[in-house]
Amino acid sequence: MWLHGLHAVAAALLNPRRRLRRLLLTADAEAALKERLPEGTFAARKLQPERVEDRARFHTFLPEDSVHQGAALLAEPLPQVALDDALKASDGPVLLLDQVTDPRNVGAILRAAAAFGAAAVVVQDRHAPPETGALARAASGALEIVPMVREVNLSRAIRHLQDGGAWVLGLAGEAGRTLAEAKPTDRRVGLVLGAEGGGLRRLQRETCDELVRLPITEAMESLNVASAAAVALYELRRA
Structure with missing residues (x-):
């Protein structure tokens, strides 16, 4: 490539x-x-x-x-990284992308993940862009820093995080509590983001520990998924 x-x-x-x-x-x-x-x-x-x-x-x-x-x-493409290996290497939050397919968005999410110390970006293998020059360009070097972990089943990856003690939050505009209100301070956080338009799918919603929202104004219905990831990662890092 x-x-x-x-x-x-x-x-x-x-x-x-x-x-x-x-x-x-x-x-x-x-x-x-x-x-x-x-x-x-x-x-x-x-x-x-x-x-x-x-x-x-x-x-x-x-x-x-x-x-x-x-x-x-x-x-050559980077060697695949297992989720457990990424978790051992960093105690940062984990982003899980539910069928986010635009390589520019995935690249921008990787860039935000590197900036805010995320342990990994997890994608569903069959519904995520391949590693390409365009994705690497959008990531601005972050593809070499943050592991992009490919999983066959995203819900299974969520449950694996939960079994390891993580608290998994799904971003949804209609959620009752904000991320700032719900984020734990005593454990790792998994953050699930859905594709633009469709949002989180039902199975991912049901598997998350809680759905949360970002407190944006009524002037905009939602944020671009990469922008939402950056804002959410900043909130998780903020004391």
């Missing part, structure tokens, strides 16, 4: 779990990467950047509308 954009490429270069194949850079992009990466990064990853003089060359392997900033990295 081709990763593109300075943030996504830099983060992949710094991720020892990411296997790298080729690195294509314009002169400006190479200078920008050298400023933000530790000295000797290219050599340590055994990569010799290939200079690109004509930026149109990027569009032979990237979508025409991609914002690549003169940087593209051919890499």
Whole structure:
């Protein structure tokens, strides 16, 4: 897969779990990467950047509308991470996405998850976007930081968190209590977010410990799922 954009490429270069194949850079992009990466990064990853003089060359392997900033990295997909391994590595909250399929939204959610210290973003394997350059670009490097855990059955993943002592809250606009009122302070929180339009499906609603809402005004019916995730993660982090 081709990763593109300075943030996504830099983060992949710094991720020892990411296997790298080729690195294509314009002169400006190479200078920008050298400023933000530790000295000797290219050599340590055994990569010799290939200079690109004509930026149109990027569009032979990237979508025409991609914002690549003169940087593209051919890499292997990340190894899959098990939920239990992600939970052992961090005591942060866990986001569970119920059929959120837009790669830009998933990427933005990963970015918020990295910013607010989430342990993992859990997606349903058959109803989530694959790992692509567009998703990595939207995540702005966070794909290399926060594990994106793929589960066959989301309700089973919720119950697994609950069995481990987590309190799982589902975001729903009609809920009685706000997230601030319901969030526990003595245990891990799982936060379930539904797809735009449909929201949480019935089984996920019934499996959550409680449904909660964000206190938005009546001027707007709802928030974009990525915006809701960022606001909710901030609230969970706030003392």
